[in-house]
Amino acid sequence: MQGTSHHNQRIECWWSFLRKHCTQFWMNAFSYLREEGMFTGTYLDKALIQFCFLNLIQTELHDLQLEWNNHRISPSRNRIGPFGRPEIMYTAPELYQTRSYLMEVQQDEIEVCEEECVFRDNFPCDRDVYELCCIQMVDNNINVPVTAFDAMMLYERLRRLVLAEL
Template identity: 55%
Template sequence: MQTVRKEMGCPRVIRSDFGTENNTVRQMQQFLRRNGDDPLASEKSFMQGTSQHNQRIESWWGVLRKHSIQFWLNMFGQVKDQGHFTGDHLDKSLLQFCFMNLIQEELDKVAKEWNAHRISKSRNQCGPFGRPNVMYRTPQVYGTQDFLVPLENDEVEVCEEECTFKSQYPCDRDVFDLCSILMTEEQLPVPQNSEEGLNLYHTLRMHLLRMI
């Protein structure tokens, strides 16, 4: 919805797999396109199909996992295997406190690099090619058009009321406040990389477990 607000428009049509997490997206898309007069308006503005048939998004997930997610999965797996993560509320909140911002920064970096990379033209397939950022902003250069559907502000507000936006706190507020106090008292620096984040996690966990 942040992008919808920024662009003051929604896609003409959205395609997704059958995951239940897409139900809200479907409802909002069909609501925003309810008054359209084109062949893909209303219920037809949201299409579903198996993920295997969407090779481009599957390729993107592979890139994301290789360049970012797999590293974090491996590291957190080791923390759990070594007995330093039990899955309880405290440990989950500590992981979020120590790593959420680092992970978000890395995801933003991967997305930025992907949107700036060049998609090569295929000789065997009829598909888009070029840099995603340029393709999105200047579709006319590639012989197509902008399929953004303009929206009214009140329509966007209706959908925003149904959303839960990212909090300014990466974890439980009480744990956040307590960790912030401990960092100040112990003069612990804000982590700038995964190693520093892991050291902070172990240090805060040790202090908090002693307090319980």
């Protein structure tokens, strides 16, 4: 069976929103590094990408989450369904004449999930690479990046400095 599905329009809308507002930029930036020979996929390259970019990307994703959860879903003439702000619809379903669909989870199930998950710690990359990068930044008077351009320059510089020491 072929053709378009009207049932996945919401998720397709979300993926389009995510790509336009966030991921396409990063895909282009990382493609540039690869095309210029500054990223070859080594363990060091991956750790440096994480060190330089992960906090910026996480902040951007958090901002995007807030924007999405607080945007207004408009009513539709052709569709019966809820409209409003997703955050309010989730936290106060009674305002939309519906109920909460949260399911209670037993403590032992939560503990199993906690045992199976790997949670983020304070290091965006391998701890040894993190410490090496921090030393290089202090020794070379390099600031923590606040923009994508800063992060790109940091990556290129740290990569040169670390590879020169190997």
